[in-house]
Amino acid sequence: MRRRVALFYPIGLWAGNARAADAAAQAPALGVSERRLQFPADFGAHPDTRIEWWYATGALVAAEAPRGAAPTHGFQLTFFRARTGLDAAQPSRFAAHQLVFAHAAVSEVSGGRLRHDERIARAVLGVAGAATGDTRAWIRDWQLAREDTASPPGSRYRARLASDAAGFTLDLALSTTQPLLLQGRAGYSRKGPDPGQASHYYSQPQLAVEGTLVLDGRRRPVRGRAWLDHEWSDTLLHPEAVGWDWIGMNLDDGSALTAFRLRRADGRTLYAGGSWRTAGGPVRAFGADELRFAPGRSWTSPRTRARYPVAWQVDTPLGRFGVEALFDDQELDSRASTGTVYWEGLSRLTDAAGRPVGGGYLEMTGYVERLRL
Template structure:
């Protein structure tokens, strides 16, 4: 669901942790809130929305190396606002964080960057598109052709992404509901990038090919106060269909939603209750038990699959830690994808 961002607790007032997971259920307090029926517009909405409190540009990719091994990469730029406007220089209330990761079957590499808005260290421009924090960049002449770079202490990647289908707007034309109380975000994706490029490991460079999924989301209060974590899936099946699905866990039970994406890029919204996700196996990760094998069923599409982590230890040891990594999918539909899990303390 890409309502994901543990980082924003850093930027919220003391006590916000009690207001939904990572403070994402805190009252909007003067920030703009999404409105149903407000049409998304491109390229404008590829850029930043400083009147909203939280926002992200989020890429995950499942890749195969020339060495025959499977890999996963993550590139994320998060924006959080202390006030609903932008100013130049150090007076800017816009704060930025970047996460980058590289996952192999036996290693998981993570890096993090922090920045202040207004001084050029991080930001996003819509047309031509560019998102950056320090020397990490995602940029291109348009949103359908992007170059992506990041590096950490023991890894780097330099990738080219070419869209193979249309943008997908989740929920009601981009208005994505996240709770029984009606909290929502604006949310769209490009779920079908073809990827080529190179990653650099301690053992040397590896040429890569594969597929990437890019999520865009912004809001000011996307969760209810009792929602304490989520499980988010982006799955690409061998027959060309795709699924975005999420489960938000809360004191009043689970809230589920998603989008079924046809091979032609057509999108069918999946309201609460249609998707069922059940954890099958737990793995000890960073001192906690985390589900790393799942059963996901969607009877409306005759879908029943098992989802298993490529590397169960794909822990994001960042300022606010979470689990994120590539997965393999088997069952009625075979494929690959990504899984993100938060709130497993």
């Protein structure tokens, strides 16, 4: 998608973002290891690690829709931070020690249309950045930030962005209804069979969403349910892995299901993981041998000719689930920023009998070519 370039930048916002970028450059190096995550510090950026992302997805309905109404729209907003490897001793304020990327998308279920846009910028002069100490990532007027809430105690994330190219605006508040979900072993998530292939990873499932969606100038008050992931790592992909298949699902009873697998070029699973948590219950982490992904119906992209399984059967220790896209064409071409094409889409979750039990997002990478991080 064509990227909109801002020619002017508010001085006050520039100054605040510049201070945040300076703080990020001076953050202590903690790396990725089995340690106890500390909050709010670990809500923020970890500039000593190679790659990091904050990833929010959700299902939306009209604000006045009845309870239990089927989603009419989905949204995705992801901010990526990547360390460039430039010598830290380089003193110039223009030196690109960190890059920031952003992807945003809106899925329109009626009509099966996906709108998406992307941005990339150097984390210099306050134009873009990812702050340490708490969640705040931005590229010009695209922003995601967290604040504490007193009643009920928790977090509220604010997502604000506008895309002239794709014709949409998002202004959403995502409020926690449950505690943090630490993935893997207390937030240390293995991503392969070899030591060191791991990330720090936590989720915020069952977020309550309120806000505004604007499509082609038409303003729509919306509400819904969302999921947020924050993950950072130095090494995510084993040399034999070409990509991954991942689901993050909010169940109607308040439970949360995460499942992923790293995939070899021949389609076989290299490594797998995930978790289950009931509303108010403990986390049940899945071992690498406890998950089975079986592809069902496929869809072929008319643009890239990649063939994506848009329906899956996922066997977990808690039972069998079905995952099916609400519509097929949710492929995102981000070669102008992160350099990859992937499928990321609003999907429904069913139980072993085929009954709807929830929904969320399915992500599939490495189907056009091997994912590069």
